[in-house]
Amino acid sequence: MATVELEGVRKNFGNLEVVHGVDLAIGEGEFTVLVGPSGCGKSTLLRMIAGLEEVTSGAVMIGGEVVNHLPPKDRDIAMVFQNYALYPHKTVAANMEFGLKLRRLPDAEIRRRVAAAADILGLADLLGRYPRQLSGGQRQRVAMGRAIVRDPQVFLFDEPLSNLDAKLRVQMRTEIKALQKRLATTSVYVTHDQVEAMTMADRIVVMHNGHIEQVGAPLDLYEKPANMFVAGFIGSPAMNFIPGTVARDGAGPTLRAAGGLRIRLNHDCACEAGREVVCGIRPEHLSITDGDEPDAFPAELRYIEPTGSQTFVFADIPGGPQVCLITAQPRALTPGSAIRLRAAREWIHLFDRETGAVLA
Ligand code: ADP
Numbered sequence: 001m002a003t004v005e006l007e008g009v010r011k012n013f014g015n016l017e018v019v020h021g022v023d024l025a026i027g028e029g030e031f032t033v034l035v036g037p038s039g040c041g042k043s044t045l046l047r048m049i050a051g052l053e054e055v056t057s058g059a060v061m062i063g064g065e066v067v068n069h070l071p072p073k074d075r076d077i078a079m080v081f082q083n084y085a086l087y088p089h090k091t092v093a094a095n096m097e098f099g100l101k102l103r104r105l106p107d108a109e110i111r112r113r114v115a116a117a118a119d120i121l122g123l124a125d126l127l128g129r130y131p132r133q134l135s136g137g138q139r140q141r142v143a144m145g146r147a148i149v150r151d152p153q154v155f156l157f158d159e160p161l162s163n164l165d166a167k168l169r170v171q172m173r174t175e176i177k178a179l180q181k182r183l184a185t186t187s188v189y190v191t192h193d194q195v196e197a198m199t200m201a202d203r204i205v206v207m208h209n210g211h212i213e214q215v216g217a218p219l220d221l222y223e224k225p226a227n228m229f230v231a232g233f234i235g236s237p238a239m240n241f242i243p244g245t246v247a248r249d250g251a252g253p254t255l256r257a258a259g260g261l262r263i264r265l266n267h268d269c270a271c272e273a274g275r276e277v278v279c280g281i282r283p284e285h286l287s288i289t290d291g292d293e294p295d296a297f298p299a300e301l302r303y304i305e306p307t308g309s310q311t312f313v314f315a316d317i318p319g320g321p322q323v324c325l326i327t328a329q330p331r332a333l334t335p336g337s338a339i340r341l342r343a344a345r346e347w348i349h350l351f352d353r354e355t356g357a358v359l360a
Pocket residue numbers: 013018036037038039040041042043044045
């Protein structure tokens with residue numbers, strides 16, 4: 001167990017800077033997930049922690065010590081990759097032992113560690129098999145086992161579940177999270193999948209274009225996104241964004257948007273009248289209403305996507321963008337019909353139109 005700290009970490013490839021000064025402190029035993037779209041710099045950041053990529057400027061610290069100039073083998077870390085990187089001609093046991101043999105651990109200690117890891121991972125009966133004789137999930141477990149036997153200070157994962165089918169991915173993410181809690185080893189886990197991030201992390205780091213947008217516990221990011229990028233990235237289907245202007249009348253603050261659209265805002269909304277904003281409403285906070293409530297607004301139902309437990313409804317609002325909402329009762333919905341929508345006021349987010357930053 002160790003802390004991992006990054007201070008002003010930058011990375012250039014040639015003249016191109018791809019990581020722009022990242023500061024981050026990861027606590028002992030913490031499970032931190034770096035999430036963001038493809039190309040935002042997650043792997044580069046992880047590889048700089050691992051020592052597989054040189055740091056252009058700034059400091060990487062593990063256990064309080066600057067490790068910038070230490071090679072990966074001296075950083076006391078173990079990394080698990082997407083492609084497992086198992087030796088095809090070695091058995092499961094030999095794959096797991098290999099790193100320990102290189103480090104000249106006593107045979108008895110190697111056997112003890114491999115047996116313990118195999119036991120934890122349910123690999124005890126597979127130790128004599130070769131990688132080609134294993135399923136994708138079993139191979140991923142062997143890759144995990146190889147990391148565990150090292151008993152490192154830090155685990156680093158780079159999209160370790162991306163090669164697995166959807167069902168196995170869900171199962172393995174539960175397993176990895178439980179395993180991490182049991183071993184209490186500081187872990188940094190990279191994924192582009194926000195659901196994986198939400199379900200696994202103690203703390204999520206949302207990255208975008210080589211910098212950090214926000215760091216927080218999963219539900220904090222969902223409930224209090226700092227800006228439109230995080231708001232749109234966390235949550236599925238994505239948050240709806242409706243540009244408009246804040247107005248105030250006897251009934252309280254209101255968003256006025258194109259096409260005469262009015263959306264009532266929460267009474268404690270602090271925005272001054274006339275402020276140009278973007279209103280963010282998650283699909284789960286919009287509903288179809290039969291009544292004639294004053295805060296409902298008209299829309300035209302375009303199409304529906306049933307998933308079974310939930311149905312995603314897409315509707316056009318007057319003069320505005322298409323919005324998505326989630327309903328549990330899909331049967332009465334006909335594309336082309338006129339409906340009325342209602343937003344859960346207390347869940348509406350307002351963002352600055354220029355900067356995208358959330359407004360208090
Ligand atoms: P992610 O893991 O978030 O998808 P990466 O860290 O792999 O993103 O890449 C971040 C950016 O750095 C991308 O624009 C990518 O093209 C660039 N990049 C990564 N590795 C190299 C390299 N070895 N040489 C040049 N550019 C690279």
